[in-house]
Amino acid sequence: MTKNNTEQKNIAALKAFGLAGDRYDIDAMMALMTEDCVFNSSFGPEAHGTRYQGLDQMREALQWFLEDRSSDSKWTNPKHFVKGDRGVAEWGFTGTDADGSSVEVHGCDVIKFRDGKIALKDSYRKNRTTH
Amino acid sequence: MATEVSDQAKVALLEKFGNAWNDHDIDVLMDCMADECEFFGSTGPHVNGSQFLGREKVREGYQWFLDNFPDGQWNDPQHFVNGDRGVSEWRFTATMPDGTSIEANGCDMFTFRDGKISVKDSYRKNRTTS
Numbered sequence: 579m580t581k582n583n584t585e586q587k588n589i590a591a592l593k594a595f596g597l598a599g600d601r602y603d604i605d606a607m608m609a610l611m612t613e614d615c616v617f618n619s620s621f622g623p624e625a626h627g628t629r630y631q632g633l634d635q636m637r638e639a640l641q642w643f644l645e646d647r648s649s650d651s652k653w654t655n656p657k658h659f660v661k662g663d664r665g666v667a668e669w670g671f672t673g674t675d676a677d678g679s680s681v682e683v684h685g686c687d688v689i690k691f692r693d694g695k696i697a698l699k700d701s702y703r704k705n706r707t708t709h
Numbered sequence: 710m711a712t713e714v715s716d717q718a719k720v721a722l723l724e725k726f727g728n729a730w731n732d733h734d735i736d737v738l739m740d741c742m743a744d745e746c747e748f749f750g751s752t753g754p755h756v757n758g759s760q761f762l763g764r765e766k767v768r769e770g771y772q773w774f775l776d777n778f779p780d781g782q783w784n785d786p787q788h789f790v791n792g793d794r795g796v797s798e799w800r801f802t803a804t805m806p807d808g809t810s811i812e813a814n815g816c817d818m819f820t821f822r823d824g825k826i827s828v829k830d831s832y833r834k835n836r837t838t839s
Binding site: 585618620621622623625626627659660662664666668670682683684688700702703704705706707708 | 716749751752753754755756757758789790791792794796798800812813814815816818830832833834835836837838
């Protein structure tokens, strides 16, 4: 596959992943991830955030983020770019935090692709202080 | 007039910029920045963290970091660039002003103009203690 085809396939997967997230369509999201996928969330006790590894843990993580934790999560104004097998999605996030407070922050996912699927999703959010 | 600068040259710019952070060299940092530039820090009251708009504010923001984290290091950097966008990933280690140490992964989302950095938009993992 040529480099351009790889990048086109990767950015299509990244955009489809975001749209599936908007629909809370976990099956569609899972179909875009490799079997050995890794998701490092934006927060947690380790330097890389909380790590979820493999499809089973990934599904649990997505269910928690999309279903258990918040029913009003929205990702707005997504922007994507890809270079080879690396890529980025930047977005605005609005939703409700675990403590019930509403939250609005910018965030991003830094991605590694393999075979046109997401092999690593490293998530970040701004640490928004009270104002 | 806009000049065409290769992705490879922009990766080299990000390597120079990352080394300047580790060397705590404010002049080299600013040499990597475009005349009109912005810096959004990972933590702050705005949706995009803290905001430093314009070259003088960006310099003040960078200097604040260097002053507050005198042993701050951005370790194991990885960079990629496509056109006018680029990313650096790193693992930040430092002694905090209160004496505690911090180690957290982070990244910069860059925008380039004429071969220099016009926007540095920074993120760090929100490392919890439990």
